[in-house]
Amino acid sequence: MAYTALYREFRPKKFEDVIGQEHVTETLRRQVQNGRVAHAYLFSGGRGSGKTSTAKILSRAVNCLNTIGGEPCNECEICKAALEGALTDVTEIDAASNNGVDNIRDIREEVEFMPTTAKYRVYIIDEVHMLSTGAFNALLKTLEEPPSHVIFILATTEPQKLPVTILSRCQRFDFKKISIVNISKTLKKCAEILKLDIDDGAINLISRMADGALRDAYSILDRCIADGESKITESKVRELVGIPEFEYLNEFITLILNAETAKLIDFMEKIISEGKNVEVFLNEAIKLLRDVLVLKTSNNIEGFTEKEINDMMNLVKNNDNHKLIYVITNLALVQGDMKWSSDSEVAFETGVLKVAIESNQGSASKIELGTQKLPQPSANNVPQVVQKSISTMTNSSVxxxxxxxxxxxxxxxxxxxxxxxxxxxxxxxxxxxxxxxxxxxxxxxxxxxxxxxxxxxxxxxxxxxxxxxxxxxxxxxxxxxxxx
Ligand SMILES: [Zn+2]
CATH class of the missing domain: 3.30.300.180 (DnaA, N-terminal domain)
Known part of the structure; x- marks a missing residue:
């Protein structure tokens, strides 16, 4: 049997199955239900957030012979043909590979004709910002007076690259990053259906790494399955994607925060001699420290096991916000130095040592942080708060x-x-x-x-x-x- 990528296999088939975009899918469903569909839509949002899936659902919903409450039935001949990619009235174009004016001219001629079998001709243009200027102009002419039997669904990760003339003719929907909780719920469901033996740590780690893109989560899971082990564990996932173990990062961070310099030197020598990528390692350490800070300010964090949260709480207990922010900021500077250095491993070792020592010089953290205070966190603004503090700190380091x-x-x-x-x-x-x-x-x-x-x-x-x-x-x- 041919192998289908998970994200295709689990592509949502109804509006209600699209994860985390209710503000979009509910509106679209009601538009279909009330027969008030627009002739041009713009779906914008990060990769893997569900734009193309929603576009496909919409293309069926408007043409379905027995729509139920605005949802496509996925059973009628039109829905079936569309699901098989055999409905000629629905055209999908990837602007990244077809950015030419000719493709759009073809569409312009085609739209004059009535649909063959369905009610609407639907054109889904993915990564529409990649179209050439000529193609945009051709598209604009069509969008100015679209025939009533035509619907355009434009999707893009970079709406700011679109001409205003196009934007102003579309009904726009912004897709959000999918939350870690939603991604992990979705992965669990998928694992159940596929009868995968996967532990919670693995699911949490994949969900965090996907960074809001469900497609990325599925593709990491794909790699784990292809690896062929009977059980998918967190350390398997780390190994596959080259991410250091939590304990390893935790040890590294603890050595820095306690300025145990002799041990820290040994530790760094060890990871270098093991051939670990020090850039990835440092990056993961900084991410973990940020999570520790979020945990400290909000007491609420997703995607970690209980034991990991306990370890993180220990870091929280023994270090104040100023010191944590100081270390995060300065490790980020080390990261920058490493990029410019001819020997990134030396820059890594000396830079990290310096941060460890300076952050523990009694007054050191207070000195530079001076009167800086973390703004009061509230449940929903913590990451921005942290970001902001970090950027303030970067300025003071300068x-x-x-x-x-x-x-x-x-x-x-x-x-x-x-x-x-x-x-x-x-x-x-x-x-x-x-x-x-x-x-x-x-x-x-x-x-x-x-x-x-x-x-x-x-x-x-x-x-x-x-x-x-x-x-x-x-x-x-x-x-x-x-x-x-
Ligand atoms: Zn149908």
Missing amino acids: NIDSLKNQVLTKLKENSKMRICAVLQNAQIMKAEDEIIHIVFSNLLDDTSKQYLQHEETKKAIKEAVVEATQQEYKVKYVFNPIGK
């Missing part, structure tokens, strides 16, 4: 860098090149109100350390700081013992 640059510039202007060289790898950060901390790594050699203690050196640095900030700051050195 300021830290610019403080260092300003100080270095002043030192250069004053011809203090040796001090510049010593400070090159240090962090300069504002502490409390009147203190500036200069944080050195343990890689700093003894000669440089002694040099820093010279009265002349201290004076030159202090002068540069005052000139750069236009404020009287005390300057303190902080030396970091990394490992030993």
Whole structure:
């Protein structure tokens, strides 16, 4: 038997079966029921959110011989022919591969003729934003005066790329990202029907990874099935898609938050020697930390097992919001550095170490976070709140860098090149109100350390700081013992 991809096999056949888009499907169903269908629709929304499925249902509903409450019966000869893709009055075009003006001209000529067997000629144009300008113009002419027996359903992931002239002629429906809960319910149903042995951890992980696209969830499940194991477990899913285990990420994050630098170095050496992709690893760690923050601010999180939530609660208990946000923000900066670095593994190790040390320098998190407060979370705005805090923090990190640059510039202007060289790898950060901390790594050699203690050196640095900030700051050195 030929293998059918799950998302095709489980494609919804009625409006009521479309997941998570009730605001669209209910309206369409009522339009069909009341005989008030429009002649041009625009379905916009992310990939895998149900646009094409809904378009297909609509194309049957308007033509069905025994529609029931606006739903297609899926039994009559018209519905059956449509389901088999054999109804000539319904045409599907993928604009991504047919973006030419000729295709649209064909449609323009065709629409003049009455439908062959059905009531309406329906044209479903997928990824309509990919049409060429010429094709758009041709389409526009048809949309201006569509014959009463024609319905256009345009679907796109990028409505902002469509000409206003097209937008203004369509009735528009926006499809939402499908929630993790809805995706996991759908996967469970599917697993039941297929009699799959799959654990909850696997379902949760797939649902999270699908990121609102049911089609992606199905395709991950497809890969798990094709893998041929009798039981689909969470670790199987991780292995297939290259995602590190929760415990692994949790250990990594804990080492960072506790600044257990010696263990952290060993840990990073280990993942590198195991040939893990450090970029994926860091990205997953940041995602998990964000989830921890969401859990902390909202007490409500989806898609994790009880044990995982317990582990996350431990991270929540032992670390305040400021520190979590500090670590998330700075790990994201490490991610950026890794992209530009010629040796991303070195950038990974040194960057992560730096974050671990700085986030634990007692005042460090308070220093830069200063008066930043998390806005009060409410049940429905937490992710945006977190996003916003993170973006605020990124700005303040940029300021830290610019403080260092300003100080270095002043030192250069004053011809203090040796001090510049010593400070090159240090962090300069504002502490409390009147203190500036200069944080050195343990890689700093003894000669440089002694040099820093010279009265002349201290004076030159202090002068540069005052000139750069236009404020009287005390300057303190902080030396970091990394490992030993
Ligand atoms: Zn029917």
